[in-house]
Amino acid sequence: MDSFSTVIRTASHEQHREAETSTFMSDLLGGRLGVQAYARYTEQLWFVYEALETGAGRLASDPVAGPFVRPELFRLAALERDLAHLRGADWRAGLSALPATRAYADRVRACAEDWPAGYIAHHYTRYLGDLSGGQIIRDRAEKAWGFEKRGDGVRFYVFEGIGNPAAFKRDYRELLDAVRADDLEKQRIVAECKRAFALNTAVFRALGEEFPLSA
Numbered sequence: 495m496d497s498f499s500t501v502i503r504t505a506s507h508e509q510h511r512e513a514e515t516s517t518f519m520s521d522l523l524g525g526r527l528g529v530q531a532y533a534r535y536t537e538q539l540w541f542v543y544e545a546l547e548t549g550a551g552r553l554a555s556d557p558v559a560g561p562f563v564r565p566e567l568f569r570l571a572a573l574e575r576d577l578a579h580l581r582g583a584d585w586r587a588g589l590s591a592l593p594a595t596r597a598y599a600d601r602v603r604a605c606a607e608d609w610p611a612g613y614i615a616h617h618y619t620r621y622l623g624d625l626s627g628g629q630i631i632r633d634r635a636e637k638a639w640g641f642e643k644r645g646d647g648v649r650f651y652v653f654e655g656i657g658n659p660a661a662f663k664r665d666y667r668e669l670l671d672a673v674r675a676d677d678l679e680k681q682r683i684v685a686e687c688k689r690a691f692a693l694n695t696a697v698f699r700a701l702g703e704e705f706p707l708s709a
């Protein structure tokens with residue numbers, strides 16, 4: 495039987511491709527959008543990580559989600575530095591969530607509060623992705639908009655506390671394989687992971703509508 499980390503990865507494969515090839519992501523990675531689109535995307539991430547990381551302290555002692563809560567993953571402080579760089583010191587004043595972002599953050603918050611195993615699905619979908627494809631986004635962003643390498647503007651993608659991302663991901667998959675959940679609960683986690691991907695894709699769709707390429 496496949497390990498749980500393999501099951502969750504395989505189950506979300508198709509949706510990963512969909513997210514990766516969404517119009518907004520393709521345009522962003524293809525250098526076809528301006529830095530304002532990147533800033534707007536970064537703002538949306540702020541709401542998602544605010545939901546992921548608020549209450550992480552409480553979840554740290556949870557028997558199911560606790561092992562996943564690792565401070566070296568936390569992204570909120572990095573996002574805030576990036577936003578100060580992208581939007582200026584008063585970045586909070588102009589911050590607004592798209593409806594799709596609000597729906598995503600609400601779902602993360604609901605899981606964090608009521609369903610620790612579901613929280614794991616959201617944790618996996620974001621942080622393992624950031625440690626993987628996030629590095630491609632960082633490279634493109636540095637080149638497209640001239641951010642200092644691993645500096646302000648792309649700190650979100652820089653995990654200062656993780657020296658070896660490949661090793662970290664291996665350990666993370668071991669945590670997934672050892673998750674304290676029965677088969678039915680594991681199925682629910684997989685379903686929540688698919689939902690997490692769909693929530694991300696919905697944010698991309700909304701961003702794509704806000705930043706269409708002029709024909």
Ligand code: HEM
Binds near residue numbers: 510514620630
């Ligand atoms: C253009 C955007 C993206 C690119 C280029 C990209 C690329 C990648 C690559 C190359 C991997 C493989 C890493 C490995 O095998 O260790 C990966 C893994 C992953 N990505 Fe993405 N990705 C993108 C967007 C996303 C998005 C939007 C999400 C979800 C929000 C996401 C979530 C994940 C997850 C959860 C994994 C880990 C899979 C696993 O090993 O279990 N990615 N990504």
